[in-house]
Amino acid sequence: MEVGLNHFLFVSVCLFSLGIFGIVTRKNAVMVLMGIELILNSANINFVAFAKYGNFGYQGQIVALFVIILAAAEAAIALAIVLNIYKTFSTVNVDEIDTMKD
């Protein structure tokens, strides 16, 4: 059996679903962040896979690299936000942080 596009996409979907699941179910903000990372990575897989099978040259890989860099930056900022949230609310439990409602 030859590994084709569908397999890559399947992996990507699994990662995406796990990411969503993590974001939605975890109470800890850090865990939520990790879910986001999973989603980003599933997107990366898609970029690379389409680049390989879609005859787009290396554009997919380049974008994937960008995304990785962005993810790093984003993680840094997000962690900083989490720290600040912790400072403000003394917790990182996202269920308790619902001031956006008001």
Add this chain to the structure above:
Amino acid sequence: MTGNNLIDIALIILFLPLLGFTVTLFLAKKVKKIYLFETLIIIVAFVLSVILVFLKLNYFPNATTTSEVSWISLGSISIDLGIMVDNIAVLMIFVVSLISMLVHLFSIAYMHGDKRYNRYFAYLGIFTFSMNGIVFTHNILMMYIFWELVGLSSYLLIGFWYEKKSASDAGKKAFIVNRVGDLGFFSGILILFATYHTFTFDKIFHQISLGVIPFNSEFWLTVTGILIFCGAIGKSAQFPLHVWLPDAMEGPTPVSALIHAATMVAAGVYLVVRVFPILTSGALEFIAIIGALSAFIPATIAITQNDIKKVLAYSTVSQLGYMVMALGVGAYKFAFFHLVTHAFFKAALFLGSGSVIHAMHHEQDIRKMGGLRKKLPLTYATFLISTLAISGVPLTSGFLSKDGILAGTFAFGNLTGQWFFAFVGFLVALVTAFYMFRLVILTFHGEPRDKEKYDHAKESPFVMVMPLVVLATLSIFIWYTPNPFNPEQGAFLSKWVKAPTIVTPQDSRYSFLKSDEAQPEANVQGIQNVPTPSSTEAANSGEEITFSKTYTEAMEHAHIPAMMLSLFLAGIGILFAFLFYQWKKLDADKLAEKINPLYKLSLNKWYFDEIYDATFVALTLGISKVLAWIDANIIDGIVNGSATVTKMFSSFTGKFDNVVVDGMVNGAAYMSGFIGLMFRKLQTGKVQTYIVLVVFSLVILLFLFKSF
């Protein structure tokens, strides 16, 4: 020596009094003796008018000289100011200037000490100016202009003692009643102008003689004549507008003599004399009827009046009625003759009454006089002469002129079968003699009834008596004719006054005024105007003969019987006056009681004032009150009402705006608020909920759009 010199003199005579008026009025306060200037001016004017009369009657007895300048020109229409000097005008100006001068002199003493002394003389000046204007004018518009100006001066002089309410009332009444007549006069002018596009007498006469008449209808020519005559009804105080003249006696007595007896009131007669050529038989008949009524009604009133001036006032109306009636029956020359003689003797009577009033310290009630002939011999003598004249006693001027008029009515009766005018004429002659002698007897004869006033009375000073003497002298026959029983022999009627050329269409004239084809040359009456260069138009009309031979002969036949009858009636009148008041053989009071209704009617002046007050005056004032009320409440009410309605409407729309329109706006806001309230339930504030929603939505969207 040409006609132009006459015009020059006439112009000077005309404008001198205006100068006097202006100077006197402006210097009245500053120069105490300025009244002497005014008097001097009038004396000069009188001298000039004597010269004018002399020149005119001697050198140009048949000419009519006119001169005109354009006053306003408007396209093809030119309104001229012009002067016309003919025999009638110069005779009239002589009368006006003389009486005006005498009244000035008389007033110097009579008005002495009045606080508006100088102003009084100024007013006399403006009056004389206006009156001269009426006399000299050559067109009907100017006639109207000066007509109104004499009205003004009459108003000012009647109301001269305006502190008295009765005086200011009388002035107002005179002006307004005159305006009633003037409305007719002005309407007549409107018709004439609309038809002929000119105001000049000559030109109008000429056109009528060519057959151009208003609205192409003889009826309208008659109407025009009557309308113009309305002016005379007002100014000459004819029935039914005579009511102002007795009230006008509120003015100073010399004014009554000048304006309300001799000159201004005669202007109405003068006007009819001027427009006589255009009067149709219908108009003449109307004029005669008005004249007859005016002669009769006031005469009956005069019998019972007790104010010396009121008696004279009513007799003036009555005598003016005579003149007007004379014109109406065609006795043109005698009407003018009577105008002149009446002016003199009536002025004498009024000034005489002024002298009496002066002597009696402004007492005018004859019941408080009596026996004054001893105290005022000269006044008495002149008064008596004038009374004889007005009563038509031989050797006086009044006898001549009145007799002529009566003969005219007699002839008229003979020719037309209408004896009404003759009847009225003779009846009034009787009444006149009676009430005039009643006046003389009550004033001068018998015993004094107010001893105190009588004792203080003394003859007036020279400047007051002299005019009386002059005027009384002029009431003697000799100035007019050498034969005291036939006026036609004198120059006045045979040479100076000429019958006019009648221009109305033949079939609208009285038969006896139709031109006599058989007699192309002048007949006995010496009729036609001899054309001069400036008055050719009137004379070229081709109508040479005016009064037919028939009428002249009828007059001659009527002369003797009329004279006899009038003498007889005057005698009876005088006799009864003596029986009642001098010899007391008959008791006037008892008679008055017996015929009480008639007596009351006469005493209350036939209730004319009351009737007018109750009808015209009340009606006008009533209408004006009603209209003012309507104006303030209904018309203005509509305006204010529409404002109120607008305000109500706007407050309604304001409410509507607040409740409905704004309600909808607010409602929309509430609605969105409500919906928002519902949807904010979704807003948990939890990031994870949002993400679930996003993902679900995405999935749904994917399913929805998967077909694409």
Add this chain to the structure above:
Amino acid sequence: MQNFPILSFITFLPLLGMVILLFIPKKNELIIKSLTLVVTSLQVIAAIVILHGYNYALGGINDPNSFQFIEKYRWIDITGFSWIGRIKVDYFLGIDGISVPLVLLTAIISFIATLSSWTINKSVKGYFAMFLLLDTGMMGVFVALDLFLFYIFWELMLLPMYFLIGIWGGPRREYAAIKFFLYTLFGSIFILIVMIALYFSTKEVLPDGSRVFTFNMLAMMNPQNYTATGILSPLNPNNLRLIAYIALFVGFAIKIPMFPFHTWLPDAHVEAPTAISVILAGVLLKMGTYGILRVCFPIFPDITRELVWYIALFGMINIIYGALCALAQKDFKKMIAYSSISHMGLVLLGMASLNAMGITGAVFQMFNHGTITAMLFLIVGVIYDRAHTRGLDDFGGLATQMPIYAGFTTLAFFAAIGLPGLSGFVSEAFVFLGAFGFGNIRVLTVISTLGILLGAGYMLWAMQRVFLGGLKEKWASLKDLTFREYAMLVPLAVIVIFLGVYPSAMLNLMNSSVNAMAKLMAGAQTVYGSLLH
């Protein structure tokens, strides 16, 4: 000097004066008053210069070449709006024999009103600023030949008048001012509508040959200039000229004021200060009749001929009704106000005659009414200043106390009732003579002569109540005229007497124009009748 824009000068001089006045500090009241006096005297001088240079032979009315002192500049010229076409308004001034007397009148009355305003002591600066603005508006109406410009001036005079009555007036000043303002504005709307309708019906030929819509009144008077389909075009068989005429006429009639639109006048007069009454009666009322003569008659000669009987009818009603109402008044000023209504009726009647004599009478009557009524209001002002009452029955015997004042009053009263020798008579006589010459309105004319009688009635009655009789105790301290009052009354008295004796001085001025107008009216039926067939 030949090209000096004298009409602009005389019109905008007061405006300039107002601008300067605004820079003067409030407390320098004397300077403010003197400045106004200087401005108005310059206006009088300018009016005399105009009179001097005026060519009597030129007619004007509908012939652009015979207007004089013409100033014509492009003013508003917008081509951007393709759906309207080109909007073109000219700054177009010029005068003819109908406007000259009124220009002169405006100058004289403004001058006299300035003198009369001398006693104003409530916010002097504001008063005189408004006064000068009003002056510009009035003068502008009489010299404008472009309908748009005319309308601007017409409205311009409205506002200052509102404030002058509303601030400096008597006890009910607000009511009177609002009434005046709204009433006149109500009329203005009609004028505005017709003006716009006329604009879209007329095309003027420009020098370059193009045809554009125009506000030029003289172009509107030429039937050739109308477009075939314009709603007011005589070429259009379904035109609305009759309705437009009535609307326009009502607009002007309110200003005259014509029965039944007259009730603002007594209120405005009673409340207005003396000087403003003088202007109101002396000049403002004339704008109504001037508007009819300048706009209604030459632009709609065909309709004028159709409706002339009604114009005369309303003239007659004004004469009789005004006189009767005057007879019933107890307030001196109100009586004069109603007499104004009566006398303005004469103007209407004269115009309705459509012949040279009647129109001459009408225009002359406008001038004479201006001077005579100004005198009458000044006279009321004199007594009101002293006695602070205007009730006719409150007085009595003033002739003894104030003889010179009584003399001027007598003159003015007799001028008002048409005594010959004074100017009122000539115009009155001309109106009647002219109107009687026109067969259609003959009966109305004869009825109108009743006004002469009623006039004598109310004037003499007022004279008697105020001046004659015994002097009442409480008026024994009243002083006779002051120098300032002489300065106001003497010039008017001189004019009244001079024009009464020598009316040709004024009549010659308007002769050519009046003849042109009569000719235009006489030819209207043939000219306009032939357009449709």
